[in-house]
Amino acid sequence: MSISAMMGNSLSGMQAAAKGAHATASNIANASTPGYDRLATRSTSLFGGGVSASAAPSGAPTSSETSNVDMASETLDLVSTATAFKANAAVFETGAELWDILKLVVRD
DSSP states (O other), rough: HHHHHHHHHHHHHHHHHHHHHHHHHHHHHHTTTTOOOEEEEEEEEETSOEEEEEEEEOOOOOEEEOOOOHHHHHHHHHHHHHHHHHHHHHHHHHHHHHHHHHHHHOOO
């Protein structure tokens, strides 16, 4: 795998994590909205590497008095999303450092 492919994969992972964080934030903001159907984030592996994420209503039952948002689950989702973002950011930074090293080697 090339350095640029590695960085592209990690970038798509950060974008997917950002979509997940956005969906979780929307769920938390609408937790007290009657009839609100929480957004679920789904990730799909892409051919050639990387990941794509989408958020859509979960389809779980709701009532006209409450939403189907569980704050404990949303908190766990937010922690998982933050961890995924940090891991992908670390890979991206490593790729950037490898490019810097490669530039130094090529100059000498």
